[in-house]
Amino acid sequence: MSIRERLSGNEAIAYAMKQINPDVMGAYPITPSTEIPQYFSTYVDNGEVDTEFIAVESEHSAMSTCIGAQAAGARAISATSSCGLIYMAEMLYVAASNRLPITLAVCCRALTGPINIHNDHSDAMSVGDAGWVMLFAENNQEAYDNYLQAMRIGEAVSLPVMICQDGFITSHAIENIELVETEKVKEFVGTYKPEHYLLKKGEPMAVGAFGMPAYSMESKRQQAQAMIDAKDVIRKVSDEFARMTGRQYGLIEKYRMDDAEEAIVIIGSSAGTARECIDALRAQGKKVGMVKVRSFRPFPAEDLVDALKNVKVFAAMDKDDSCNAHCGPLYAELCAAMYAAGVNGPKGINYIYGLGGRDVTVDSIGRVFAGLEEIAATGEVGETYRFLDVRE
């Protein structure tokens, strides 16, 4: 029997960490992720876990700590947000290229400026090329479930994993949640048995070695292959998780897409808000649906093309702006996926939305579908680079 509880997203992540009892946490506090190491440190203090908690002076050092620990053969974790994540950026690349399956909980928050503590995805998207697996959660339940699956995924392909949720919107909201019993969690996550690690007796090794042009690119190619391989690993781990909990995940989730003609593609907490809007529009007979991206890295190109190939029009929703006078990251990669697959039937537009905590309501999503309906009716796409609910 699962455990019926009510927890905030941050409490849920800290609880998952407690159930897993990793070897090392290196952490530095930053809003809105601060509660994660705060709650976890009380578990350490109470002796509920035997994790080595290493309080450091910066996020750069937090990730460095995790790299050292994981390279030594330990399971290492951290948590951060916003400027903290990009202050880690240098070490994020080191973690991924050294193939260290560290787990990092991210409460997504806007990057400065204006100085803003609220949610958008500018922090996570800005490190989207660092080589980490990146899973996004719609609510506290998914944040918890993704966390329980993260080590299995990362350790199978030797890549680090970011478990992203929306700062404040889910990190600080109390909602119902079904927890998995700790014995089952421990059995599911298993123990970490790396093939190579620094403290392995009789096998001296170098970590973080210099790479000359003669070999550096082969190293990067192997890293790319690990990310390609991660797609199937995520599916398999998700299937196994579903057998344990009944909650099925994949790289994407399709909502009311079977006969949909107009669709949005979205990441994170606003997917929940969109469900309500879609249900209301469906009740009016409109053929609308949603595709939610759970895995942003690896990018689910084939799954997205398959989900969208028969719609008339879609909107890719980016909670981040690439400041490129063109579009946000989700739209760019989605369009590349459609073009590469030779799918050119659907028309697609991009919305930049929810920046710096701009509230995204059911009506906001309704305005997106109104825009899509107009395109479907007239065949005129108009401006593809759009901003939702902004005064200008």
Add this chain to the structure above:
Amino acid sequence: MNDTIEIRWHGRGGQGAKTASLLLADAAFNTGKYVQGFPEYGPERMGAPITAYNRISTKRSTIHSNIYDPDYVVVDETLLNAVDVTAGLKQDGAIVINSGKSPQEIRPMLKGYKGRVCTIDAGKISEQELGKNFPNTPMLAAIVKVSGVVQADEFVKDMEASFQHKFASKPQVIEGNMRALKRSMEEVQEG
């Protein structure tokens, strides 16, 4: 009860509106409901107006936005001039105000709001029963009574159990809180 009850709390930073919203979520959760309890964080400082929200429903609400058309608003009297507390408040809903005044005295301050106006002197009850101004418990009891979001007897039983857990080493605090809770449910005025 509607499928989803939406409640908006207006308080002042450090005075417990967020905590009260989480306590209400707890109380509803304990009676089998789906709950959301979340604060709207601003540039927080003690005494500045803050907002917190609840969605309480019989099936899980997936919406993750603030609440603009609440069924109920809970507010401290000192905020009536500072914040547009009845904005979007449903006319068939209610506003619960922490005040020593009567609903009739308060209504003219509510910009023509036509729904139920309820007052409770949570500060006085708290000072008399707990010796300090902790208006959370009486305010929570008042909104439960007014909204019916949790059945009154279930709520009282559940709160007693949670106080016994929370204040195991301070039984006199349990009694004070329970008296404050019950008095508030009896003394809340509607007009």
